[in-house]
Amino acid sequence: xxxxxxxxxxxxxxxxxxxxxxxxxxxxxxxxxxxxxxxxxxxxxxxxxxxxxxxxxxxxxxxxxxxxxxxxxxxxxxxxxxxxxxxxxxxxxxxxxxxxxxxxxxxxxxxxxxxxxxxxxxxxxx
Amino acid sequence: xxxxxxxxxxxxxxxxxxxxxxxxxxxxxxxxxxxxxxxxxxxxxxxxxxxxxxxxxxxxxxxxxxxxxxxxxxxxxxxxxxxxxxxxxxxxxxxxxxxxxxxxxxxxxxxxxxxxxxxxxxxxxxxxxxxxxxxxxxxxxxxxxx
Numbered sequence: 001x002x003x004x005x006x007x008x009x010x011x012x013x014x015x016x017x018x019x020x021x022x023x024x025x026x027x028x029x030x031x032x033x034x035x036x037x038x039x040x041x042x043x044x045x046x047x048x049x050x051x052x053x054x055x056x057x058x059x060x061x062x063x064x065x066x067x068x069x070x071x072x073x074x075x076x077x078x079x080x081x082x083x084x085x086x087x088x089x090x091x092x093x094x095x096x097x098x099x100x101x102x103x104x105x106x107x108x109x110x111x112x113x114x115x116x117x118x119x120x121x122x123x124x125x126x
Numbered sequence: 127x128x129x130x131x132x133x134x135x136x137x138x139x140x141x142x143x144x145x146x147x148x149x150x151x152x153x154x155x156x157x158x159x160x161x162x163x164x165x166x167x168x169x170x171x172x173x174x175x176x177x178x179x180x181x182x183x184x185x186x187x188x189x190x191x192x193x194x195x196x197x198x199x200x201x202x203x204x205x206x207x208x209x210x211x212x213x214x215x216x217x218x219x220x221x222x223x224x225x226x227x228x229x230x231x232x233x234x235x236x237x238x239x240x241x242x243x244x245x246x247x248x249x250x251x252x253x254x255x256x257x258x259x260x261x262x263x264x265x266x267x268x269x270x271x272x
Contacts, residue, residue: 075218
């Protein structure tokens with residue numbers, strides 16, 4: 001890929017339970033992620049996705065440009081903005097800024113849940 | 127009102143985490159990572175890893191326990207109820223595999239205020255049992271109405 005090219009889109013439609021699975025896997029059991037009633041009591045529309053789960057999807061999309069090699073991702077920085085929710089499709093898009101550097105974001109429709117993501121990919125070919 | 131900045135530079139004791147094969151698999155399933163190197167020892171070895179390898183963002187699993195004491199430290203003074211995770215950066219080096227013992231040390235990197243919001247930045251540095259750096263994390267937490 002060359003500068004200006006789009007990377008392949010990653011589309012994921014979470015079912016009702018990604019926050020529960022991610023809570024178990026990560027140890028982050030903050031009730032805003034797993035308890036809709038609690039989330040609504042603190043003013044959220046429903047339980048929300050973990051920001052670091054969405055970041056992990058951005059990491060997958062970035063690493064996919066190097067065949068998903070776990071060594072390929074050298075650096076990833078993101079800003080968390082809009083809140084992601086279960087049961088809505090997440091689309092991760094990105095473009096090549098320069099050789100080995102990608103600009104990415106993750107969105108659910110118009111709601112951009114991760115902005116200004118920047119990834120550095122290291123060459124893993126021998 | 128201003129944020130207090132005396133805690134900048136403060137370091138917390140190392141946090142140790144032993145990486146397990148099934149924990150890597152559980153995490154990989156939770157984020158939808160399907161590469162067999164996260165599940166199958168033979169596939170991981172064929173790809174040149176010492177053992178089943180963690181997805182990069184598994185960094186959260188072994189380093190978050192090191193950052194938590196800083197977030198709850200009264201010297202830092204974060205109002206947890208009004209805190210949001212504003213930004214995150216990881217810089218990866220040596221891959222993390224099953225059986226590794228990862229030690230993470232967190233320091234308060236910066237505390238500042240802008241437009242009524244407090245910005246609390248922590249840096250975590252994780253090394254494996256051989257002393258090799260595996261990841262460096264920068265965690266930015268934002269508190270509204272400081």
